[in-house]
Amino acid sequence: MAARLAESEEADALLFLLEKPLDWEKLHAATENLSVLVASDDAVILGSAAKAEFSTVPLNMPDSPVYDQLAQALLESVADDLLSPGSSVVALYSGFEAGVLDSLSVVRLDEHLGRLTVRDLRKLETRVPLDTLKTAVDLAVEIGREGREGKPVGTLFVVGDHKKVLEHCHPLGFDPVKGYVLAERRLEDSKVREALKEVAQLDGAFVISAKGNVTASAQHISAPAADITLSKGLGTRHWAAAAISRATAAVAITVSESNGTVRVFQNGQVMLRIEPFRRAMKWKDFELDPPGGE
C-alpha cells in the first residue's frame, strides 16, 4: 500500500520507523523502484537492514513519542543527505500498537524545514573539521528543540581555534568540565553530549576544540564587538558569538533561549540559521478511533 501511495503521490522515499526487523527480501520485492530508508533505535535492526542494502537512519530516543521519533528520523535523513529538504516521503510507523506497522503518513518536507545539511556546512569553508562542526550543530539544534525538563534553554558553543578563544574567556563560576581527562570530554560521545545538555542550563559558553574536545564550559566571552552589525533583537549572547567568531578562527553556534533558533556565526556574521524543527513541523493527530480488533 505504501509503495502504491508513494507512486501516486510521486514521493521521493519510503521511511520505515521500526521496532522489529522486517523480512528484507520481501521489502525489496515490494518496493522495487523506490528509495527506502529504515530508521530505528535498535542497532541489530539497523545492522541487518544495512546488510540488506537499505539506507539506515540511527535514532537514539526509544522513550520519545512516535511523532518526535519520526521528526528526528526525517531530520537525520536530511542532514545525512538521504533526503532533500524539499522531498516528500511516505512514512510507515506504529501509531497505535507497539511493534505493528499500522500507520502511514505522507510527509512533505518543504524548503524552510530548518535544518542544515552537510552540504550547507561545507560552504562555511572553515578549518574546523566538518565532523566536529556537525556534531556541535546537531547538539545545538537538539537543545533548541528539547530544552530541559520542559523549559527552554539557550546556550553558546565556540568551536575551533580554542587556544585563542580561551584568551577571550573567563569562568563565570564553577566550570563543570574542568578536571575531567580528555577521554571524558569527547563531543562525539553521546554520554558527554547528554551531560552538556544539563550544563547548557548554566550561564556562559562552551569552548570546543577543532578535534571535538570540550575544553571549557560556563565561560564568559569578551571579544571586541567593533564593526559588527547584527539584526535588532539579538542580545548579548549573539553579540558575544559574533565577536568571538570575528576575533578568532572559531565558528560560534548560538541557541536562542527565546525561540530555539540556532545560528552559526563565522567571521562576525550569521552564516546559517536553523529554526527549531518542532515548530516548523506540525503533526496532525488522527481524527479516527484506532481500528478495532481486526
Ligand SMILES: Nc1ncnc2c1ncn2[C@@H]1O[C@H](COP(=O)(O)OP(=O)(O)OP(=O)(O)O)[C@@H](O)[C@H]1O
Ligand atoms: N559575553 C557572553 N559570554 C557568554 N555568555 C553570554 C555572554 N553574554 C550573554 N551570555 C549568555 O546569554 C544569556 C542571555 O543573554 P541575552 O538575553 O542578552 O542574550 P540573547 O542574545 O538575547 O539570547 P536569547 O535569545 O537566548 O535570549 C546570558 O544569561 C548568558 O548566559
